[in-house]
Amino acid sequence: MSNSEMPLIIEAAVSLEKADGIEVLVNSSPTSTGAASAGSGISERSLYGPTLAGARAALDAGASIIHHHQDIDLPMDQQVAQVVRINREILDTHPHALIYPAPLLTGATHAEVHQHYPALADAGCLTMIAVEMGRTVFAVMDETGLPSNSWVNGQTYSEAHDLVMFANKHQTPLALGIYTPSMCYWIREYAQRGLLPKGTMVKIWFGGRYKVWTDREPTVRNALAPTVKALDAYLEALEGVDLPWLIATQGDNVLDTPVARYALEQGGHIRVGEEDVSGTTQLRNGELVEAAIELARSVGRPVVSGSEARRFLGVKERRLQMA
Numbered sequence: 001m002s003n004s005e006m007p008l009i010i011e012a013a014v015s016l017e018k019a020d021g022i023e024v025l026v027n028s029s030p031t032s033t034g035a036a037s038a039g040s041g042i043s044e045r046s047l048y049g050p051t052l053a054g055a056r057a058a059l060d061a062g063a064s065i066i067h068h069h070q071d072i073d074l075p076m077d078q079q080v081a082q083v084v085r086i087n088r089e090i091l092d093t094h095p096h097a098l099i100y101p102a103p104l105l106t107g108a109t110h111a112e113v114h115q116h117y118p119a120l121a122d123a124g125c126l127t128m129i130a131v132e133m134g135r136t137v138f139a140v141m142d143e144t145g146l147p148s149n150s151w152v153n154g155q156t157y158s159e160a161h162d163l164v165m166f167a168n169k170h171q172t173p174l175a176l177g178i179y180t181p182s183m184c185y186w187i188r189e190y191a192q193r194g195l196l197p198k199g200t201m202v203k204i205w206f207g208g209r210y211k212v213w214t215d216r217e218p219t220v221r222n223a224l225a226p227t228v229k230a231l232d233a234y235l236e237a238l239e240g241v242d243l244p245w246l247i248a249t250q251g252d253n254v255l256d257t258p259v260a261r262y263a264l265e266q267g268g269h270i271r272v273g274e275e276d277v278s279g280t281t282q283l284r285n286g287e288l289v290e291a292a293i294e295l296a297r298s299v300g301r302p303v304v305s306g307s308e309a310r311r312f313l314g315v316k317e318r319r320l321q322m323a
Helices: 020-026 048-061 075-092 118-123 155-170 183-192 228-237 258-263 285-298 304-315
Strands: 008-015 065-068 099-103 131-132 134-140 149-153 175-177 201-207 245-250 269-272
Touching: 008 048, 008 285, 020 099, 020 269, 048 065, 048 075, 048 099, 075 099, 075 118, 075 134, 099 131, 099 304, 131 155, 155 183, 175 183, 175 285, 183 228, 201 228, 228 258, 245 258, 258 269, 258 285
Parallel strands: 008 065, 008 269, 065 099, 131 175, 175 201, 201 245, 245 269
Antiparallel strands: 134 149
16 A cells, blocks of 8 residues: 555544643642532533533544543542543544543652543543653743743653553553654564554654643744654654554644645654644634645545544454443
């Protein structure tokens, strides 16, 4: 199959989250905050409705994979409950969707940060697991405009290993997010041993011009700029690894970058969504998916979604469970 004939998978990151929850983590230890609604198992806040609507709009437009966030300032048990509810309700209307939530960043340990995955498995709505390879430092600019502060995201090798083993236990595909080409060699070791479940994709992160979840607030790029040469470096490091890959940009609209068309011409896939664009476009989630499809048409790539996307990726059909 030539690159021009290869079906295209579109991921949509749909949560228009604010960065204030992250800022709390910059200069303080992670804690659970927020007050529970009296007598309820989950607190309803503004993020829930738009996230669900954005996910459904993106899937209706032709996306296959959804990434979403929960409300970071809820108590941990409510964050877990909200993640399960969002996944379940997306699957109620789009049963073939692949969905992976953000980590529970207010957790103090690896187990707490990822406690929603066992809950999703128990609820029958675990469809994809995110692994953000390595510890990535994100800049926080000070009042002088220098990146003198920071926050850290991602997993150590041992933490990533635990998630891979959990994914194998449940035969759940992985979204392997990488911020440097060196992470490709870590992936190679697990791929060669057959430890990456069917449907696993490599997500190549590029660094945008702006801080994520802001309206074009300047920052220092947290990864290579989205250029053709940068992507070539990743593809060289991934040579011989038989995994589908996609490109994504934090803090910019990936569709406006020089690498978008080139990636599709090389047989890659793409992530779009309101979470990533940092005010660089007014397009909504569904519209961004439509724009990605238009780009795919211009290079002759057919877009697949739903059950066709699952078959292309080799993902087993999920067994429907009663709530």
